[in-house]
Amino acid sequence: xxAARPLEPWRWLGVPMLQVLAATVLFGIPLRAFxxxxxxxxxxxxxxxxxxxxxxxxxxxxxxxxxxxxxxLFWGGPLGLWAICLLIAYGVALAGRTMMAGQNRLILWAWxxxxxxxxxxxxxxxxxxxxxxxxxxxxxxxxxxxTIVLYPYAQRLVDLFEDADVRFR
Amino acid sequence: xxxxxxxxxxxxxxxxxxxxxxxxxAAVAATAILLSDRRETFKAEAYGATRRASDxxxxxxxxxxxxPGRWIGHGVDAIKDYFAAGSQNADLKAQLKDMRQWRDVAIxxxxxxxxxxxxxxxxxxxxxxxxxxxxxxDSRGPFAxxxxxxxxxxxxxxxxxxxxxxxxxxxxxxxxxxGASRVLLLTDIASRTPVMxxxxxxxxxxxxxxxxxxxxxxxxxxxxxxxxxxxxxxxDGGVLPRGLPVGTAVKGLDGRWRxxxxxxxxxxxxxxxxxxxxxxxxxxxxELNEMPxxxxxxxxxxxxxAAPSPPKPAAATTAAAPAVEPAKPVATKSAAAKPNPPxxxxxxxxxxxxxxxxxxxxxxxxxxPAPKPSDGTNP
Numbered sequence: 001x002x003a004a005r006p007l008e009p010w011r012w013l014g015v016p017m018l019q020v021l022a023a024t025v026l027f028g029i030p031l032r033a034f035x036x037x038x039x040x041x042x043x044x045x046x047x048x049x050x051x052x053x054x055x056x057x058x059x060x061x062x063x064x065x066x067x068x069x070x071x072x073l074f075w076g077g078p079l080g081l082w083a084i085c086l087l088i089a090y091g092v093a094l095a096g097r098t099m100m101a102g103q104n105r106l107i108l109w110a111w112x113x114x115x116x117x118x119x120x121x122x123x124x125x126x127x128x129x130x131x132x133x134x135x136x137x138x139x140x141x142x143x144x145x146x147t148i149v150l151y152p153y154a155q156r157l158v159d160l161f162e163d164a165d166v167r168f169r
Numbered sequence: 170x171x172x173x174x175x176x177x178x179x180x181x182x183x184x185x186x187x188x189x190x191x192x193x194x195a196a197v198a199a200t201a202i203l204l205s206d207r208r209e210t211f212k213a214e215a216y217g218a219t220r221r222a223s224d225x226x227x228x229x230x231x232x233x234x235x236x237p238g239r240w241i242g243h244g245v246d247a248i249k250d251y252f253a254a255g256s257q258n259a260d261l262k263a264q265l266k267d268m269r270q271w272r273d274v275a276i277x278x279x280x281x282x283x284x285x286x287x288x289x290x291x292x293x294x295x296x297x298x299x300x301x302x303x304x305x306x307d308s309r310g311p312f313a314x315x316x317x318x319x320x321x322x323x324x325x326x327x328x329x330x331x332x333x334x335x336x337x338x339x340x341x342x343x344x345x346x347x348g349a350s351r352v353l354l355l356t357d358i359a360s361r362t363p364v365m366x367x368x369x370x371x372x373x374x375x376x377x378x379x380x381x382x383x384x385x386x387x388x389x390x391x392x393x394x395x396x397x398x399x400x401x402x403x404x405d406g407g408v409l410p411r412g413l414p415v416g417t418a419v420k421g422l423d424g425r426w427r428x429x430x431x432x433x434x435x436x437x438x439x440x441x442x443x444x445x446x447x448x449x450x451x452x453x454x455x456e457l458n459e460m461p462x463x464x465x466x467x468x469x470x471x472x473x474x475a476a477p478s479p480p481k482p483a484a485a486t487t488a489a490a491p492a493v494e495p496a497k498p499v500a501t502k503s504a505a506a507k508p509n510p511p512x513x514x515x516x517x518x519x520x521x522x523x524x525x526x527x528x529x530x531x532x533x534x535x536x537x538p539a540p541k542p543s544d545g546t547n548p
Contacts, residue, residue, distance in 0.1 A: 025230065025231075025234065025306075026234065028231070028306045028307055028308060029231070029234050029235050029238060029306070029307065030235065030304050030305070030306065030307035030316065030436070030437065030438065031235075031238045032436040037307075037309060038309075040308065040309045040310045042310075055184075056184050056185040056187075056188035056189075057184075057188055057191075058184075058187050058188055058191040059191075060188070060191075061188070061191045061192040061194070061195035061196075062191065062195050064195065065195045065198060065199055068199065069199075069202070072313075073219065073220060073223040073227075074223070074227060074306070074308070075308035075310060075312075075313045075315065076220075076308055076313050076315030076317075076343075076344075076351050076353070077308075077310075077312050077313030077315075078203060078206045078312075078313075079202055079203065079206040079217075079219070079220070080199045080200065080201075080202035080203030080204075080205075080206055081203060081312060081313075083195075083198075083199035083202065083203075084196060084199040084200055084203055087192060087195055087196045087199055088196070090192060091192055091196075094188065094189070094192065120311075123311075123312050124311075124312075126203065127311075127312045127358055130203075130359075131358045131359045133358055133359075133376060133378065134378065135311045135312060135358050135378055135379040136311060136378040136379045136380035138380055139310070139311035139378075139379045139380045139381075140311040140379070143310055143311055
């Protein structure tokens with residue numbers, strides 16, 4: 001009976017969104033130990049990937065827009081930068097959704113890395129146009145590595161909600 | 170049940186299309202927001218009410234979240250200090266012995282400088298008031314490097330104010346609200362800071378690229394900089410005071426000159442926001458613009474329009490200028506001629522090195538003491 005129940009947005013959109021925002025704020029603490037700082041992964045890319053894989057949705061792009069605007073306000077970057085980057089990443093994942101169906105976790109991880117790279121390259125281009133200067137590639141590579149190791153969280157979301165809506169089995 | 174037999178299977182296509190349309194609408198909205206953003210102008214009005222509201226909310230949240238880290242840090246420091254008390258005592262005694270010699274040198278130089286300033290009638294920079302703040306949030310990505318400090322307009326902080334840690338320049342304020350200020354770090358991709366080499370006075374623009382070591386652009390001259398040279402703010406443009414320590418020069422892997430930031434030597438938790446106002450903010454622009462322009466001069470005579478004289482080379486005109494308008498003794502009413510007595514709770518050593526002379530020879534310079542965290546505003 002529970003499998004036939006439609007997937008409620010607060011379960012698969014609301015709760016993960018709050019978790020990601022909380023993790024972002026926690027990693028924004030200026031903590032430094034042994035001359036090392038906390039990494040700055042983009043937690044929200046897990047949402048862009050998982051939400052597209054779970055099912056197409058009208059609400060998900062707008063939820064990503066809100067998450068992206070929050071990231072821009074919290075990190076102090078150009079307003080709208082991460083919103084557009086996350087939406088591009090979501091678009092790539094949505095377009096490749098049929099190709100991802102039935103693939104094993106390693107292939108999905110590769111797809112997740114591709115989605116992450118798309119978001120970061122988009123950010124690189126937008127920032128380059130905005131500030132008329134190229135961001136460093138090494139910090140981008142670090143952020144890419146810090147983000148792709150978050151794949152297990154995206155996989156967990158997919159496992160939790162992929163079969164929750166009977167229309168998208 | 171197979172996919173073909175699923176009675177709800179046909180719902181997929183319209184939902185996918187609806188999702189695609191929603192994605193396009195959201196992307197258009199995000200693009201419009203991005204295009205309308207004026208962060209790069211760094212003007213007070215461009216910061217926007219949304220950012221101010223966000224900073225107002227995030228500052229106390231960050232303050233609470235950083236508290237456990239601060240407590241643990243203080244605890245670890247206390248334990249380390251307890252066990253290292255003996256060796257620290259010996260080190261401090263050696264440093265004190267060394268510093269006493271520097272103190273004598275500094276007193277002699279201070280007296281000598283005061284005499285020179287009096288003789289020259291030099292108008293020195295006034296002391297810069299400061300506000301102490303705690304950094305509560307931090308962003309370190311390739312596209313944005315900013316920090317949120319928990320001091321804002323209530324302490325007189327304004328956009329453009331430089332921010333320093335105990336080791337060197339950190340960045341400048343780009344947005345202010347009540348109780349919070351957004352600090353743009355030197356490493357941010359949008360950060361541009363006029364700097365100079367302390368040894369050669371060679372000017373450059375320090376340009377952030379999201380990495381830990383910003384690069385030096387627009388360096389001119391032959392061999393203008395060497396590995397290990399100290400780099401200071403040049404004060405060009407009047408946005409920052411002259412002589413704030415920035416870092417040391419290193420050659421990057423890409424062959425460009427980069428800076429190891431002095432502020433990176435220790436974690437940045439407490440910062441000093443210099444309530445610095447540049448010339449364009451202090452001067453009465455309206456009054457300046459209303460002053461009539463002096464007539465053109467040639468030698469020691471005023472040129473009349475009725476009998477124009479042939480044009481003279483610019484150098485000759487410049488050389489003749491002091492003869493027409495000699496230096497006025499008004500400038501002797503300077504801060505140097507009448508040194509300000511240190512007010513209560515405002516010791517002079519915490520003044521930043523805005524009047525520090527740059528010379529070819531390395532000179533001993535007493536390092537300003539670290540700010541006191543408990544200090545409310547001025548050191």
